[in-house]
Structure formats: structure tokens, C-alpha cells
Amino acid sequence: MDPHATETDRASTATRILDAAQAQIQRRGYNAVSYGDLADALDLTTAAVHYHFSSKADLGKALVARYRQANADARAAIQEEEETLRGQLERYVEGYVGILESGGLCLCGVLAADDETLPAPVRREVRGFFADQEDWLAEIIADADDAELAGHDAPREVAELLLATIEGAMLTTRHRGPDAYRTLLRRFIDTVAS
Amino acid sequence: MDPHATETDRASTATRILDAAQAQIQRRGYNAVSYGDLADALDLTTAAVHYHFSSKADLGKALVARYRQANADARAAIQEEEETLRGQLERYVEGYVGILESGGLCLCGVLAADDETLPAPVRREVRGFFADQEDWLAEIIADADDAELAGHDAPREVAELLLATIEGAMLTTRHRGPDAYRTLLRRFIDTVAS
DNA sequence: CAGGGCTTACTAATCAGTAGGTAATTGTCT
DNA sequence: AGACAATTACCTACTGATTAGTAAGCCCTG
Numbered sequence: 001m002d003p004h005a006t007e008t009d010r011a012s013t014a015t016r017i018l019d020a021a022q023a024q025i026q027r028r029g030y031n032a033v034s035y036g037d038l039a040d041a042l043d044l045t046t047a048a049v050h051y052h053f054s055s056k057a058d059l060g061k062a063l064v065a066r067y068r069q070a071n072a073d074a075r076a077a078i079q080e081e082e083e084t085l086r087g088q089l090e091r092y093v094e095g096y097v098g099i100l101e102s103g104g105l106c107l108c109g110v111l112a113a114d115d116e117t118l119p120a121p122v123r124r125e126v127r128g129f130f131a132d133q134e135d136w137l138a139e140i141i142a143d144a145d146d147a148e149l150a151g152h153d154a155p156r157e158v159a160e161l162l163l164a165t166i167e168g169a170m171l172t173t174r175h176r177g178p179d180a181y182r183t184l185l186r187r188f189i190d191t192v193a194s
Numbered sequence: 195m196d197p198h199a200t201e202t203d204r205a206s207t208a209t210r211i212l213d214a215a216q217a218q219i220q221r222r223g224y225n226a227v228s229y230g231d232l233a234d235a236l237d238l239t240t241a242a243v244h245y246h247f248s249s250k251a252d253l254g255k256a257l258v259a260r261y262r263q264a265n266a267d268a269r270a271a272i273q274e275e276e277e278t279l280r281g282q283l284e285r286y287v288e289g290y291v292g293i294l295e296s297g298g299l300c301l302c303g304v305l306a307a308d309d310e311t312l313p314a315p316v317r318r319e320v321r322g323f324f325a326d327q328e329d330w331l332a333e334i335i336a337d338a339d340d341a342e343l344a345g346h347d348a349p350r351e352v353a354e355l356l357l358a359t360i361e362g363a364m365l366t367t368r369h370r371g372p373d374a375y376r377t378l379l380r381r382f383i384d385t386v387a388s
Numbered sequence: 389c390a391g392g393g394c395t396t397a398c399t400a401a402t403c404a405g406t407a408g409g410t411a412a413t414t415g416t417c418t
Numbered sequence: 419a420g421a422c423a424a425t426t427a428c429c430t431a432c433t434g435a436t437t438a439g440t441a442a443g444c445c446c447t448g
Contacts, residue, residue: 031225032311112365113307117226168362
């Protein structure tokens with residue numbers, strides 16, 4: 001492989017670095033992933049990684065920002081394509097299964113555990129991610145037909161509870177496979193939407 | 195302070211090392227805590243820490259084993275002193291508040307996030323901790339008066355859901371203080387026990 | 389011939405872990 | 419009770435590996 005072959009073939013190096021960083025951090029945590037690990041995985045040098053992301057804070061911030069945006073896009077698609085609250089919640093919850101299948105956790109769940117060691121810009125993005133989820137969930141719960149709601153009142157609290165349940169279920173079921181996660185969240189949704 | 199003064203004054207050095215390790219890991223994660231950090235915190239050398247815990251795997255295993263035992267003792271006290279399911283669940287949930295107040299997460303929640311980087315004996319202890327909690331919760335839920343139960347069926351699933359909710363709520367509310375955690379878990383308990 | 393996208397080669401700091409020594413305490417024998 | 423060896427609980431001083439980050443140069447494309 002000529003290292004100078006028309007790069008940007010398929011995915012740009014910057015994107016591939018973010019992909020590798022995301023996969024590794026979701027499985028191993030922020031502090032266990034080094035520039036060397038990423039360089040090895042992509043057959044590059046650490047200097048090449050530094051060329052695209054000059055510091056680990058930079059890389060982390062870009063990574064969470066991308067994750068946050070991808071999540072926002074997914075939520076928009078759900079809201080457009082699903083008509084019932086139950087359908088929206090089920091697709092939202094199912095969106096995390098792919099991560100579990102590859103052995104990882106929600107990127108921001110992992111980063112929240114490493115919170116005190118994160119550079120400030122990364123920490124801000126992580127909190128923004130959680131706020132995004134809670135805002136959106138509270139909105140779709142508040143907007144749902146009354147007939148569809150079991151636990152009607154306080155959509156914000158239900159939203160927070162769902163988010164906590166998702167993050168926690170990933171953590172406690174990660175070694176038992178995605179079905180354990182699915183079972184838990186189905187039960188949760190049953191208590192919220194008819 | 196003479197380093198050779200009749201040590202074992204108050205707490206043994208080994209215990210103080212475990213205390214420091216637990217506090218730091220709960221706040222910063224397993225891989226962000228080094229022998230140097232612990233030595234600094236206790237005014238020792240890294241060699242002294244190695245004297246008590248010859249490897250990081252050793253330290254981690256001892257730490258989780260102690261945490262697990264302390265938790266078992268707390269559960270036994272709850273079961274002895276509280277008569278209603280609701281009382282038991284409330285005290286169990288409240289048991290994690292102290293951790294949040296000192297800025298940390300459940301030790302095993304943090305370690306589960308770092309799962310892939312843990313030495314095998316540590317990973318085993320962490321899974322054992324989760325199994326302990328689920329077994330006990332399932333038992334007290336199954337044993338409760340039928341009159342007291344709202345979501346009566348499948349105590350095991352309710353137990354898993356509660357554990358996931360606790361771990362997840364700590365993760366998502368850690369920057370908002372213990373009251374956010376309390377609010378979420380009160381709501382959860384309301385759906386389980388009358 | 390001017391970048392862009394990499395390379396090799398380096399740095400200073402930090403990591404877990406080790407070797408060998410030392411001062412105080414404890415246990416044993418007389 | 420007093421001598422003395424063993425043990426405990428540390429220390430200084432080190433190792434080789436790994437960390438994030440830097441400096442300077444090289445090759446291909448436009």
C-alpha cells in the first residue's frame with residue numbers, strides 16, 4: 001500500500017481516525033486509548049494522527065460533536081417516520097443495539113464515567129449530548145396522544161428516567177449480549193406507552 | 195511524622211491505600227489512577243504501594259472484593275431493619291447518594307465502563323457484584339406482600355431494571371447533584387412498590 | 389512550484405514494576 | 419532481663435515501556 005496513493009479513497013483519514021477512536025473508546029474508555037493505538041489500527045504513525053487532530057482534547061471534542069450530530073439525525077428520522085410514541089421509543093432504544101453488538105457502550109456513557117479526566121471542551125460536548133436526548137424525549141412524550149400514555153405526567157422526568165435506564169442497561173448487560181438490554185427496555189417502555 | 199512510628203495508628207496503610215484507590219477510581223476511572231497518584235495522596239512512595247499490593251490487578255481485585263463485601267453487609271442490615279419493600283428499596287437506593295456527594299460513581303459502574311481493560315480477576319469481581327445486587331433485589335421483590343407490589347410479575351426483570359436505573363442515573367446526573375438522582379429513583383420506586 | 393498529507397526521529401513525562409537497603413518491632417532462647 | 423535473629427514496613431534508586439506532543443523533511447498532486 002503506497003502511503004501516498006490518492007488518499008481520500010473511500011473515507012478520508014480524518015474520518016477513519018474518528019471511526020477508530022470511537023470504536024476503541026466505546027470498548028476501552030477514554031484514558032485507555034492512545035494516539036499509538038489509533039495509529040496502529042490504521043497503519044499510520046502517531047504524527048499523522050497529530051496532523052489531523054493536534055491534541056487529544058481536539059480529537060475528543062470532534063468525536064463527541066460528530067456522535068452528537070449523528071444522533072440528532074437519527075432522532076429526526078425517527079420522528080418523521082414513526083407515528084406512535086411507542087414506535088418512536090422502540091426505534092430510539094433499538095438504535096443503541098449496534099453498539100452493544102460490537103462490544104461497546106454509548107460513547108457519552110463511557111465518557112461520563114471518565115468525566116473528571118476529560119478536557120473541558122469534551123466534557124461540555126458530553127453534557128450537551130445528554131441534554132439533547134432529554135429534550136427530545138421530553139418533547140415526544142409531551143406531544144403524544146393522551147390515550148397513548150400510561151405514565152402521563154411529568155414528561156421531563158420520564159425522559160430522564162428513560163435515558164438513565166438506557167445508559168445503565170448498557171453498562172450492566174454488556175457481557176450478556178443485546179437481548180438482555182432489549183428485554184429490560186421493552187419492560188420500561190411498557191410502563192410508559194400503552 | 196516518623197515513617198517508622200508504630201504504624202497501624204488508626205487505619206492500616208493497606209486500608210488507606212484501598213480508600214484512596216476507591217475514591218480516585220470512582221471519580222476518574224480505573225486507567226486514570228496510577229500507583230504514583232495513590233502514593234502522592236498518602237505521602238508514600240510507589241514502592242510502598244507495591245509492597246502492599248504487588249500489582250495493579252491485585253489492588254483492583256482486593257478493592258472490588260472489599261466493596262462487594264461492604265455492600266453485602268449494608269444489604270443485610272437493610273433487610274433486617276426495614277419491613278416494607280418500599281422501605282428496603284428506598285434505603286438501598288439512598289445508599290449510593292454518599293458516592294455522588296463526593297463526586298464519584300458506583301465503583302463497579304465505573305469499572306464496567308473500563309471492562310475490556312480490566313485484568314480478568316477484577317472483571318470477575320465486578321460481574322459478581324452485579325449478580326449479587328440482582329439476586330438480592332429479585333429476592334426481596336419476590337418475597338414482598340402481593341398487596342405491596344404494583345408491577346408484580348417477573349421479580350428478576352424488575353430487579354435488573356432497578357439496578358440499571360441506579361447505575362444509569364448516577365452516570366447521567368453526576369453533574370447535577372444527588373437530588374436529580376433521588377428524584378429519578380423515587381419515580382422508579384413509585385412504579386414498583388405501592 | 390506550492391501545498392497537503394504524510395514520514396522519520398525525537399523529547400520529557402509518566403507508567404507499572406523491581407532490586408536492594410534500613411530502621412523499628414517482634415519473637416526466641418538463655 | 420538481655421542478646422539477637424527474623425520480620426514488617428517502609429525507603430532510594432532504578433528499569434524499560436508507553437504517553438502526548440514536536441520538528442523537520444519528503445513525495446505526490448494540482
